[in-house]
Every structure is written in C-alpha cells, then in structure tokens.
Amino acid sequence: MARPASGGLHRLRRPDSFDEVRKSGLFRSSTPCHLLSRFAIVFQDTLEAFLLAGGVRTRFPTMQQVKLASESLFNASAETDAVDIFIGHSWGAGRWSKFLALCMYFNLGTAIKCACGSWLLVVTVLLGWGGVTILGGSYLAFPCLTYLPISCFFLAFLFAHQIMGETPSVWVDKLCIHQTNPDLKAKQVAALPVFVARSRRMLILWDDTYFERLWCNLELATCARFGGAEKVEVLPLWLAPWLLTSVLSQLFFVTLWRVLEQVFPNWGAAWLEGITDHVGMILGEKQMLVVAISSGMMLCILNLPISVPCFFSFRMKLRSHQLLLDQMAAFDVRNAKCTLPADRGPIEQQVRELFKDGDVLEDQEAKATGDVDAGEVRLQRFVDVNYFRDPLQSFNLYVRGTLRDSVIAQIGDELSVPWRTCLIAILPMIFYSSVSVLGCDSGPCETSSELQGFVSVGQYMVTNSVVWVLCIAVASPLTFPITLRMLKFTFSFGDGPLQHVAAFLCCALASICNCLCSSVLGTLFGVVMVEYSVKKLLAFVVMLVVLIMQNVWLFCGHIQRRSRNEISCRCIKRQAVYEAVGGSLQAHDAT
Template sequence: MGVPAVALAGLLRLAHGCTNLIVTPGASADGSVIFSYTADSGDLYGTLGHYPAGKHQPGETRAIWNWDTGKYLGAIDEAPYTYNVIGNLNEHGLAIGETTFGGNETLGGGEGIMDYGSLIWVTLQRCKTAREAILMFDELVSKYGYVSDGESFTIADTSEVWVMELIGKGRFEKGAVWVAIRIPDGHVSGHANQARIQKFPLRDAENCVYSSDVISFAVKVGLWDSQRPEEEFSFADCYDPISFTGARLSDARVWSFLSSAAADPGFGKTYEEYVLGHNVTASARMPLSIPAGSKISALDLMSHMRNHYEGTVLDSRHDVGAGASGSPFRVRPLVWKAGGSSYVHEREVGTPQAGWNFVAQLRPRLPRAMAGLLWFAPDDATFSVHAPFHGGTTRVPHGYADGTGDALHFSQESAFWAFNSVANFLYPRPGGEAWVQLAGDVLFNASAETDSVDVFIGHSWSAGRWEKFLAVCLFFNLDLAVRWSLGTCLVAAAILLARAREGMTGLGGSPLALPCLVYLPITVFFVVFFCGQHLRGQRSTSVWLDKLCIHQTNMDLKAEQIAALPVFVARSSRMLVLWDETYFERLWCNLELATFARHGGAEKVELLPLWLAPWLLASILSDLLSVTILEVLVHVFPNWSVGPDAIMDIARSVLGHNPALLKFVAWFVIWMISSIVYLPASIPSFFSFRMKLRNHQLLLDQMADFDVRKAKCTVPSDRNAIEQQVKELFKEDHRPMSWLPPEGVDEGEVSVNNRLSQLWLDPLDSFNAYVRGALRENVIRQIGKEPGSVLDPEKHGVHPTRAPNTD
C-alpha cells in the first residue's frame, strides 16, 4: 500500500518496536494476570538477565548504563535491600514490559540519568506491587531525570495490571509526565509502539494516577489549550498524536489480539478502517481495553504472539511480497519503493527481528517465590518454545545466560542461536511453525503437570516407617478397600442364596458361609488396602514427600532449597500430615504446615494420626479372630447346641418354675459363654483402643498448647531461615489486639515500648493461633472431640483478649 510521506518519520519508532498483549485475572483461564512482551530489534541478542537479591550499605550507589546504547549515564543511590530479578520478573511476582511510542520530537533527548530500561530493572529490584512500581517510576524520573523517548509500560502483579505511559520533558525541564490506568478486571488490552491512553479520569485515584503536571506541562510547551476543560485532555492525542504508521504498523497488532478475544464479535470489523490507515482521526481509535469474550490461558497468549494477521484484511500471505509459497515473513525495511511510490510491509506480532519474547503469568495465592512465572524464549516468537522460570530463580541455565555466545558469534551452547537457526531454516518452508507450536504445547502441558501436586505428605522422620506406610495406605486406599470388600460380600451372599434355593435349609447350614461371607471379603479388603493405588485408573495421584528434595550436605544449596520448599507445598491440592508425638516438635514440619496453612487452608489439611491405621486393622483382626474361635468350637462340638430354650430347660430342672428368673439365668449363661469365646480377641483390641484414646488426647493437647518457638531443629543454623519463612507467610496477620498488662502488674508500671510491642501479634504467634484454633477445630471435625472431656479454651491458657507475652 502507498504510504503518506508525512508518515515516514513515524517509522523510526519501529526500529526498536515491541508488542505487549494483556489479560486481566477475570479474563484469564486460571485467574492469573497474564501479559506478553516481545522485544523486537535486530540489534538484540536474546538472553535471560539476572539480578540477585542483596543488602546494601548506606551511601552505596548504583551505576546506570543506557540499556540501548551501553553509554554510562551516571549513578544513583542504592536501596538498602534489592529483590531477586529474573528477566522482567522479580521474586514478589511483579513484572514489567514496555513498548516505545516515541512521541513529540521536542520532548526527546532530555538530560538525566534514567533511561527506560534502567527504570524497569531498578524498579523491579525495589518494589513488590504494581502500585509501588508506578510511584517508584515517578520518584526516579523526578529525582534523576529521564533521557529516553516516550514509553508505554505494562506494570503487573498477581492481582492487577496497569498501563502507564510516560514521556520526558526534553530540554524544557528535568523529569517526565505520565499517566497510569488500571485495566478493569475481565478486560483485555495491549500496546504496540503507539500511545494508547486518551482521556482519563481525573478523580479516580483507585483506578487512575498521573503526574501532577501532566496537563500544565502540555500547556506550558504549547501542546494543549489552557482554555479547554481538563476533562477533555487526552494524553495520547497531546503527546503522541495518531498517524498512519501509528494505526497501520502499531495499533493494528493490538487490534488483531483484541479482535480474537473480544466479547463483541463485530469488534474487528468496527475498527478495520482505522487499522488500515484509512481513518486515523482521534475519534476513530480503539478503546484502551475491552471485555473478553472467553477465558484466555498463557498458552493462548503464546499462540497469539505468533500472529501474522491470518484471516484478516491485513493477512500478508496474500500480498505482493508473499511469493508463490504465501509466506507471511518479510525482510526489513518495512518501507520500500516502486514506480516512485512508497509501500509498506505489514508489521506483525511475530517478527524475525525479535531478540526475545516472554509471557508473564502472575498467579495469586502462591508463595512469592513462585507466584510469578516467566515463560521465556529467545528470537522470533513464531519459532520459539517458551521455558518457565519462577521469580525466585537464583541461577540462569547456561544456554540462556548472559555471556553464552553473542549476536555476532555463533555458539552451539546458546539457546538464542538454536532457535535462530531453526527459524532461519523454516522461514522459506511454509507450515514449519506448526511443528514448533506443537513442541511448545507439549512442554507447556508437561510443565502444568509438574507444577502441581495432588498430595503433599508431611511427617516426622523419627516416626516408624511401618506406621507411616500403614497410614498412607489408609489415606489413599481405605475407601476403595471398603467398597471392594462389601461388593465381594454381596456377590458371595447372592451365590449362597442361589445355592440355598437348590436344597439347603439356609446359609448357616452351608460350609461355605463363613469363608464366603467373612474370610473372602476381609482378604479382598486387605489386598486392596495395601495395593489399591494400582486400581485407580490411568492417572495416578502425584505425591510429594516433605523435605526429601532438600540437599543435606551442600549448605549453600540447602539454604536455597529451604527457601524454595514452600513452592512445592503451596502447589499441592491437599496436605496429609502423618502425626506422631514428635510431629509438632519438628521445626521443618511446622514450616511445611505453615506454608500450606497460608495457601491451602485448614479444610484441606488432613491430619492422620499414626495410631489410627493400627487401631483400625487390629479391631478388624480381633473381630475376625472371635468369629474364627466360634467357628472352631462349632466344628469341634458339632452336636453342641446352645440357645435360650436349651438353657431354660436345664435351669428349670434346677431352679423350678420361675419364668422371670429362668429367662435371666438363661441369657446370663449365654453371655458368659460368648464372653469366654470373645475374651482372647478382646485383649489386643482393648490395648489398641486404650492407645487410641491416649494418643487422641495427646494430639489435641499438643495442638492446644502449640508454640512454634519450642520446635526443635537438628541443624541450629537452619532455625533462622525456617522461622523467617514462617514469619513471611503470616506477617499479614499482624492484627492489633486489645492490650492488658501481665497478671499482677499495674498498667502504669509497664513501659510504653513494651506495651506497644504487645499491641501487635507477632507472625509466629499468628501461626500459633492458627494451629490452636482453625486447624485444631478441623482435626476435631475429622477424628472427634477430646475423649471424656468438653473443650474449654481456658483450660489451655488461651485468652482471646490478652496479647501474647513477647518477652
């Protein structure tokens, strides 16, 4: 298509073009915030950068280098503590992407230290949430100045996503003007090298924030008429007016995504004239975000990053550059001339000029180390397979790391060169991208399976292995064993009834009655109890055994894995606690329980005492023994018949005719005989039941008096790391409490500092309260109340209105 000459200047912004596509939690398949970022420039070499977390001394500074040119810009004050950053994601699940829109040329080339790349990575190291990041951007550019062109930023955390647009003040002033809008939940959005925020609410701080001089500065430099109402002010129309290139080569990429995701099936057609560049008035522009028509997954977004306008009016497989094979791929430059006229190639989302790309999946209700997931791939998204990296990642694989090869020197060890080679091989071979996408889908689905665990099993390593084995069998197979044994019994009864109709007087007269109705069902019960996991169909239950994955000799690796353990606990659907007397005494066990408590909830914790399985099995075997003794007696004395009538005949000959006395004596004798038969079996049952009652009481007492500070840790150096993890998990539960002085102490004698320290619940006490309260109540619902007593909070020294002693 011919290009207006006035629009050619706008092509400069596309030299380092990028694309961001955005999905809010309400529009995503799993409730995550999801957005994509592709860094498109032939100058870029796709590696995954890493900034480790660190503590810094007062007065320490940080050097700032221009991210595009490598030029040294100056130094800024370092923060006291910086967070771990992997790529564009940090350990708290905060992720930032960008696209350059350039904007008014008079506002470029300002003086200062901060460029757009440094803004991103300095902020990621200092902030936990999107709202914090926006304020940090403002603080950095206000204090140190801004030297880059206009930028659109995607700033997202696990609960919300914002689009922030910022442009420098050129030679007029130091700093930048900006506006940030929260994308409504349930919406999709995007930006691609064209400012997208037009009018914005001036009095809705919850959903829109902006620099104090965003309008007044525009008036000062002659970009806005001060006589017009502020409510009509449009950031994009003022600082980056729409043009042919802005619509056709930039916003069209956003249009292709919004059209496929829109709830309104007519969205694409409505804005077709705009993206073709036929109507580039401000009133013709697309809204910043629209409601999604269906739920979108991270895998869906990866697929759209390979988009080449297939099936739309911009489908480049049908234009003059497609060739005989209908290729959508074009070499640069975007503008070419023929017959004195200028023409453009379409600028798609998936482009050969990409250095790298990613999909950030920011998941709520997970430990911060794994809340953020960065699906990263080098080179063109069309031919790249995305590998997952958590925000807590502390080492980059060699193939993805800085220093493994470079843009001018091929390396077989480099992931970039591997994907780049595949892409170059497939560009002239149509259809090859389908095979790459299939490989990516397989990896994504396989990662989803390993990313979640059905049951996390926590236990004390000092407990007996046999008891734990029985408990695990009970948890997984008891229900199946009962159903199979009952089914066997019903089938056996049906067969015996059929045999009885053939001439037997009843089941009791059949020698098969006892084996069929007792021994066979119980045998089936035990077989399924111990082996039922093999009978549950195609998908087996995935199980994680507590700290089995933690290295016990390499101390550095051990420390990292301690920090990562909550990742696996929190991704478990259920937690099975194999309780014995030492469980709550183990600090490791408390860490696992605290993690799941925070992310899974008390109702998903199943606390299984190790005495329960032996007690249950002992009861079954004792009953079986009783039946067997009775059957042996019947076979030893086949002519012996004992019943109320026979006993009454004997008693009548001795006591005479007294109906009431005779009936009593007859039943008493039968009870005595039955007791003698059941006595051998009742002895082990008695001791088993007594053990059950004792441990039942002990379990509930331990939970009522629980204190994580009293837990033991085999390696003393592990204690601080583990307790810190527990504090991190429960620090949000710092709730003010009604303060009372310690018993026997006058309120006036207590220092102000001591009093204030007791007004807030320590995170460790929050965890203690959880075990004593919600978790204990859940256990009571599962196994019953304390034997022989009524629950009394005061019995265990629990005073809800008194702050815990912090001394």
Template sequence: MWSLLAIALVGMFGVAGLGGNVCVFPCLVCLPVATFFVVFFFGQDLTGARWSMSLWVDKLCIHQTDLELKAKQIAALPVFVAHASRMLILWDETYFERLWCNLELATFVHNGGIQNVDLLPLWLAPWLLCSILLDLLSAGLFELLEHVLPNWSMRWVPPIMEATESLLGKNPAMLKFVTCCVIWMFSGITYLLVSVPSFFSFRMKLRNHQLLLDQMSAFDVRAAKCALQADRNAIEEHVVALFEGGNAPVKEGSGVDDGEVRRQRFSLEDRDPLNCFNEHVKGPLLALVESQIGNELRVPFHIALIACLPMIFYSSVNVLACDNGPCEISAVLSGYSSVTQYMVTQVVAWTLTIFLSFPVTSPILLRMINFAVSRGNGPLELFMALLCCPLAYMWSYTCGGLIWGSIVALVQ
C-alpha cells in the first residue's frame, strides 16, 4: 500500500513536484501506519476467513459448562494436539505452571516436532505496538520541525561549516562530513519526548523476556499445577509414555541444532522420561525460542525494523518532499548540482540508515537499561535508566550522521 501511494503521488505531481507538499506526510506515514493497525487488529475479519488457517484452541473448543462432554473432550485432548501441523504457544507467566499445557506441549513435541512450535509471548505485541506508536510520534515531531523551520537543516550548513573550518581547516570533504553528523545528531531531539515512555515499555519487555527464559531454563513438569491428583497421575503417565527412552523426534530442517538434540537423546536414554521432557524444554525448545524472539537483550532484525516502521515510512516523505521545500531550492542549498543527484543521494543514505542504524536502537537501549537497573532499584538507578533512553536514540542518530556524512562527502 505504501509503495502504491508513493507511486500515485509521483504520478500526479512528478518526482520533483512534491517539494513542500503537506499531503505527503499523511499519505505516506499516517495512512500506512493506520492501515497496519487495522490489519493487525481486524485482519482476520477483513479477509472473510478466506485465507485463514484452521485453529484448535483448547479453551474455546472444549465445552466449559457440560461437565460430561468436557471430560470426554479433555480425555481426547492428546488426539486433537497430535493431529495439528503447528503449535502456537501464547505464553504468559503461568503457562509452564499449568500441567494441562505441559501435556499439550509434550504431545505435540512428540508427534509434530519441536521445529513446528511457535512461541509468542503475550507481552510482545503490546511492546511492539507501543514502540510503533512512539516512533510515529517522533516522525510527527520531525515533520512538525520541517514545517516550522523549512529547510532548517540546509540553512544550518554554512554556519556549521564556518565553525568547523576554524577547528579542522579547509578540507571540504571533512567539513561536509562533520556538518551532516551535527545536523543528524540534532535531529535526534525528536525522540526526547518519547524517551520516558520508551523506558517503561522497554523495561517491561526486559523483565518479561527474562522471566520467560528463566522459566524455560528451570522447567520441571513435576512442579506444574493441577487441580485433581487423578489428573496429575494420568498426565504424567502420558508424558512418560511419550518420552520413554528419550524418543521425542526433532525432524530435519528445524531451527534447532539436530546434532545437539541427538547427543541429548543419547545421554537421556536411561533416565527418567519426565526428566527427558524437562531437558527438551530446557534445551532444544529454549534454543528455538531464542532463535525466534531473541534473548532478553536482543531484538531480531525484522522486529527491530517493524518497531521503527513510521520512521521508515517517513524516509520517503523526506526524499519526495525535499526537506519540505521546493526541490530545486533544497538541492541548491544542500550543495548538489541537480535535483536528481540530491534525491538519489538521499535515497541511498536513508536506505543505509534504515538497515544499519535504526535496528541497533532497541538492542542498545535494552542493554543500557539492563545495566542501570541491575545496579539496584533506588532513585539514582532509576534516573540512570531514564537517561539511557535519550542516549540510545542519540547514539542511533549519531550512527545515522556518520552514514549521511560519509555519503555526502563522497558525492559532493
């Protein structure tokens, strides 16, 4: 959709005809982000179930009021699970504490293989959506700055170069490099307002992610809760039958180290089957989860890109709207020989920034907050953690400045 809107605008106004056009930001940022949220929340309804997969959800598919029917369906639960092609775990802090959930997991791991398990923490979507909204706010502030001070970055070039020349001499490439770095670092102020809510969002992610990994690392099926002792005995007997001899298959092509799994099987052959299941959760399944969503201090590349989706969309606004001024004037003020050179340089610089600079913000912020909160829970530690947020964003924009400075110095 975003691409179609960009093509439509270029077709209507021309490549160099959108400079200063106030419609570019709503069309290329606000509308795509709004569409993302609509599809995220209502996509299953919009498709009319034409492309929806069939799901079996235990809480919804097992009768909750007819006790006799409920008992029969619970008894058949392993059959339902065994016929599934994939298993989606919607994890919360009580998931591994529920024995019936462990039965489902053990049954599916035995029949479907660990590689077909997808674990989605319930905190992931709120954290990601919050990050997108905060990034949208920052993109809006960036656009507001462009409207209040049209071509502000270009007008700052001469005074910055003059000040830099007194320190570094008259090397044109170095002067342009430093100027771009300074301008990009200043652009990072658009994230100052979102740094405080970002702290709470990332701290929540840090705590819940660590809890998930800790639970899996210390997993013991015997510690899971079950209301009836008779059910516990039956469930444990079923798990014993599944894992007796360490025979929980992991099929080829999984994201797990198959050699490691085979070594675990060999070492577990003569051990308690319940311990065998425990080791599969603490070993291959934990490794698979970390490959899917990372550890508490890492954010997978694709998730990091989604978190900064509004600013990615905004890059097209910055290019097509020519820093919110007529493209010819913006090109001249920026020191380019033509509008084409000006816009191509921006496209290349934005592309490198999107893939090399933006994705590092989340991991750096997580590490900085983790370092601060690990020192204690006092006011000083809280202040340090809050300070980490603007510093992380400034670091990201400093990296962006290095990229832009290098490209501009090379081109001009």
C-alpha cells in the first residue's frame, strides 16, 4: 500500500465522501493489460523497476526522469466513478508470485478454452483429412494432440490479458496513486476508504505478510463494512505455482511414456511380460487380475520421477493453506505493523468508525441465521454493550469468524482440492488420452485391436475411449486429496528428516494407488467388452462404485460438513440468544 511522502496521515476520508473525491479527480482505474505489462514489473519495489514501468531506461536517473516515469504511470490510468476489482496486496510478497496469481485470476478460463479449442481444431483437421485410423502409429499424434494444446494453454495463461477485448477495471496503488507528487499522493491515500467502498469486489493477493500490514487491514475493514464477506475474494499466492507445477509434472510423465514408446517400441510388452511373470507367481491363475496389477505397476515405475516435484509443491500447498487459516483464526488488528508510526492513529480510528456498535457483526449474523424454522419464535437479541465497547475487537471477531468462514467456502481447508482444479492439473493426461485412442497405442489400429482381442477397430477405439474417460473422471483426481491427507498425517508427528522421507514416500504411494486403481478399472471394463460375463460386469460395477464413493467423500464431503456446521452454529447462536435473554430477565428481576 502506498503511503504519504512524509509526516503521516492526519485524517482519512469517510467512505461516504465520494462526491468530493470524484470532483477532485482522485479516483482512478487501470486495466489488467497495463498492470501485467512487463510481467507485472510494477510489483517490484525498486527504483529501477519503477523507471522501467514508466518507460525510462537509465542506470543513473535524474529527479526529472523519476518524475517523468511517475507521470507516465499515473497518466496511463483514467478517472472513474467505480472499479470492478480493488486489488489488495502486501509489498512483502514477490513480483513473480503476484504475476502468476493475477494471470491465473484473469487468464485461466481463457487458457483452458484455447487449449481445448486448439485440440478440437487439430482433431477435426486430421480426422477429416485421413479418417479415424489415420493416426494409428503416427509420430504426429503426440506433438499435435498434446504439446500443441498445452503450449496454447501456457501462452494464453501468461498473455491472454493482452489480447482480450473487454476486461475488468482494476485499482492498484502503484498505478492509481501518484508516486512523486506529495500533495496529490497524500490526498489519494487519505481517500483510500472511498476507493475500497466504490469497488465492486476486493481481490486479496494473500501471502504470509498480508494480515501483518495495518494498511491492508484498513482496506479489508472498509470492504467488510460496505460489501460484506461475499465481496472479498482471497487468492493465495501459492495456488498458481502449485497448479503449474502439477501440470508440468503430468506433462513430464506423458512425455516419458511417449519417448519410451518411440525409442523402445516393445518396451511395454517386455516390461509387462516380466512383471506379469512375477505377479502371476503370487496370484496364481487369476489372469485378469495379474494383467491389471502388472499394468498398474508398470505405470507406477513411470510415475516415480514426478514424486519429487509433487512432494515440494504439495508440502507448500499444505503449509501455506494452513498458515492462511491459522492467521485468520488468531487475527488481531492491534498487532499489525505500520511503517510510519504516525499513520497508526488515523487508521485505527477509521476501523473504529467502521465497526462501532458491532453493526457489521449483527448484519452478518442475520444473513447467516436467515429465517426461523417452523415452530420457532424470533427473539430480539439484547447485545451487551460492554462486548462491543472496543470496535477493534469487533473487527477481530469478524475476520476470525465471518470472513474466515467465507474464505473456507471459497478455497476450502488445507486438505481441499476442487475436482475441477484436479482436472486442470492433469490436463496433459487428458490430451494424451486422445493420442492413446486415435494413435491406437503406437501401432496400426487393425493390429492393435487384434492383439487385444477385439472383434473390430470400432469396438477397440470405443472401449479405449470409455476407459480413459472413467480413469480421468473418477480415478486420477483422487491422487490430489489423498496425497494431501497422507502428508498432513505424516507431518503431524513432526517436521524432521524422518518425516520428510516418509512424506516423500507418501507422494509415491499415492501415485501408485492411482495407477493401480486406473489399471484395474480399465482392465475390468476391457474384459467385459471382450469376454462378457455377469461376474466380470459385477466386478467392474463394484470397482466403479467404490471410486465414485471416494470422489463424493473427498470432493463433496467438505460441502456436507459445512452445511452441518452452519446448522450447528445456527442452533448455538439461538441458544446463546435464549441464554442472553434469560440472563437479562434474571438480572432485571434481581434488581
């Protein structure tokens, strides 16, 4: 957050003084394209970066050149009556983490559309050119159907904001507050509550220093007062690196798979034969189960290298997510830091004005409890004035309760990963599935279908397609929540070298479980299609139901738990009201 040049603040504007701010031209807005230009160089807190952002290139700038760069940045913004997104951040976080987070916020949807669109275009052209079996054993299948869509994904992820038509307006301190005009800067900083109140949404780029900054807390308090928790979006800075690491790990896995198929054409058959012999010695004549487990073990061997990046990325996600929730649970605005001591008084006074009488808490509680149930009577709550004597404590309770619950509803707890996010993380595997189906397992389609016992190429390709869809939908996403739970359990015993080794093995074990489940599910379905029997169909259905139940528990369980918690909290709040009213009546009778 930008600060006055010197002397501290004497008075912050009230959020309802917008007309005065608008007439003076203090409220300005920028665009995502301008914000993310030069890879979001405006977030690098150095003079050299400031000059580059303003279009000035020199190692030894004069004061005139610094002012010129500042004017260039400021004039790139425009006067406005309101903005779509107020971006709150701490200068303690790095530039690149903010750049990736904002790319994810603004460009992720476009990146997915570009990747899928390019894949669909290539498939249409290739199939229209030579038919369904044209890619059987072709070297073009993998680069055209995997590398090209993933390349489009990364290009759009990083640069889509530069070519998008309509984009939301944003407010960022470095771009919308003049940096070298002390008087204008002081007026704009003093009008910060007005800017927040006139923003449709507030996007918090969270890092571990955000709640430690007093200016950041003022922004949050203003947004809470004039928009509520539903207006606040929290985007942790660890989320984009974790997602990109997962995508790159999956890309490495499918690349390794494909390279082995091309360099050693019969490597899969050779490995599978050796593994099948050893597994068969243990399982006996259960040929179907032997093939399924042997295929899964072969995939496990390929998955082992990606356990290394997975360990570091999942550990970062687990710890950072837990830190966010812990900071909110123990939040105290009095402990926040302020660079200029003179600013603390006006800022805390502004928070007191916003949260006086506890009206924000009461409004949020009314929204949470909603209408009374049948047979209940709504009672007037008599609030103890001593409870809200300190408005700063009211703000603390708001962050610890209402806002924290809202954040959990948005991004879940440290063990939560949305199913949709898991699909994005395995995007290379999704595209590679088309290589496996249309490429006919790196061989002529007629030959591959005969070797696997299918009566026709059509039956072979349809079966392969269904197997991939089932594995991608119900098996592969399970790796992410299972890995997080295993890591949390491991680190609950400490953070020493032994725990780190065990956590690394847990990442490998989670991948092994995923490979075995996918292999068994695919083998069962393939056997049902080739050699149908009621027992085999029943085994496939049981396996599918088990995986679906795991998905429901891991991806939908937190929604059910949150619903139960809301009901429980509602009952507890009503009980507190009854007790408060009863206590008040008893005290009245005693007097």
